[in-house]
Amino acid sequence: MTLLFSDATPKDFNKIIQPESVTLELISKILEDQNIAYEIDEDVIQAVKGLAFDVFITIDEDKNLIKLRTYIKLKDSVTEKQLNEIVSTLNHDTAPLKFTATYYGDESPPHGYIDGDYYLFYQFGFTPQSFLYLIRFFSLVFSRTIKSVNKNKKISDLLSQG
Amino acid sequence: MTTVSEKDLLAPEDVCGLLLSKYLTEFDISNSISEEDENLIFINYDGVEFDNESMNPLLSIYLDQDSKFAHFSLINAAPEAINKKTIGSFINALNKNYLLARYEESESDGNFYITCEYWLNYKFGLNPLAVHHLIYTLPSVFGGALHIESTNL
Numbered sequence: 001m002t003l004l005f006s007d008a009t010p011k012d013f014n015k016i017i018q019p020e021s022v023t024l025e026l027i028s029k030i031l032e033d034q035n036i037a038y039e040i041d042e043d044v045i046q047a048v049k050g051l052a053f054d055v056f057i058t059i060d061e062d063k064n065l066i067k068l069r070t071y072i073k074l075k076d077s078v079t080e081k082q083l084n085e086i087v088s089t090l091n092h093d094t095a096p097l098k099f100t101a102t103y104y105g106d107e108s109p110p111h112g113y114i115d116g117d118y119y120l121f122y123q124f125g126f127t128p129q130s131f132l133y134l135i136r137f138f139s140l141v142f143s144r145t146i147k148s149v150n151k152n153k154k155i156s157d158l159l160s161q162g
Numbered sequence: 163m164t165t166v167s168e169k170d171l172l173a174p175e176d177v178c179g180l181l182l183s184k185y186l187t188e189f190d191i192s193n194s195i196s197e198e199d200e201n202l203i204f205i206n207y208d209g210v211e212f213d214n215e216s217m218n219p220l221l222s223i224y225l226d227q228d229s230k231f232a233h234f235s236l237i238n239a240a241p242e243a244i245n246k247k248t249i250g251s252f253i254n255a256l257n258k259n260y261l262l263a264r265y266e267e268s269e270s271d272g273n274f275y276i277t278c279e280y281w282l283n284y285k286f287g288l289n290p291l292a293v294h295h296l297i298y299t300l301p302s303v304f305g306g307a308l309h310i311e312s313t314n315l
Contacts, residue, residue: 014168014286015168016166016167016168016171018165018166060261063261063262065261065262067261084250084251084254085250087254087257088250088253088254088267091253091257091264091266092266095229095231095233095279095281096231096233096264096280096281096283097264098257098263098264099257100254100257100258101254101258102258118281119261119262119280121262121280121282121292121296123292123295124164124166124170124289124291124292124295125166125289127168127286127287129286130283130285130286130287133283133285133286134283137283
């Protein structure tokens with residue numbers, strides 16, 4: 001799997017960012033340097049262009065975790081049982097993402113989402129290079145997983161988008 | 163807080179079971195390398211007391227030399243109240259409500275087990291301190307999640 005970095009690599013690309021320096025502004029700067037377009041909504045960065053799938057980035061400073069998250073909506077006809085089965089299959093077959101089911105059974109019509117998460121643990125720091133690799137890897141694995149489950153007719157019939 | 167520099171990282175091409183095992187031994191973590199696979203390390207928690215009395219975890223770390231992820235896998239018996247009907251939603255609740263790790267179920271001889279997993283990437287270097295920290299953090303996260311979620315059964 002080849003994940004290319006932009007030629008515009010800053011000098012400190014391989015330098016460890018210490019945990020106390022990790023902020024949304026710093027993450028935004030890393031994305032900017034690599035021409036990954038993003039939007040910021042309060043405490044969430046949404047990387048929207050330059051990746052295989054949109055990625056939402058949040059920082060938990062207390063626990064030294066950066067959460068990468070993405071999702072896909074399922075058709076309204078999906079049941080909670082079907083959704084849980086799909087998610088269980090994905091968690092058995094795919095690493096390193098964590099798939100979870102979000103189901104709104106009380107809404108009309110009931111509908112559900114498959115969420116994909118990965119937590120970057122940074123108590124001992126990380127380099128911009130490793131962060132960019134992970135965000136691209138995460139997005140690509142999610143995208144490939146959705147494409148691959150699309151080959152399963154039983155599941156693909158429930159996906160809202162291909 | 164420990165300040166880490168680039169020189170603390172093990173180069174990805176040097177990362178192997180033998181080297182990691184050496185570091186873990188220096189950290190006084192009892193460990194052994196699998197006889198079948200030199201990239202698989204087992205951690206022995208003998209003598210470590212966990213807050214949750216029902217925690218009796220087995221931890222393995224697999225160094226995937228292709229993807230350059232260190233795969234931490236921790237297995238523990240599921241709470242006694244778990245059955246075939248409730249295991250699916252229990253696992254989804256663990257995955258949804260608790261940070262960091264991913265949870266999966268397995269069944270053997272009618273007994274349910276839960277695996278707690280985390281993948282640490284070392285494509286650009288591996289910090290032995292991070293491995294050391296995860297060895298103690300994961301059982302704590304796992305035990306806490308099992309305990310809290312069990313009360314909802």
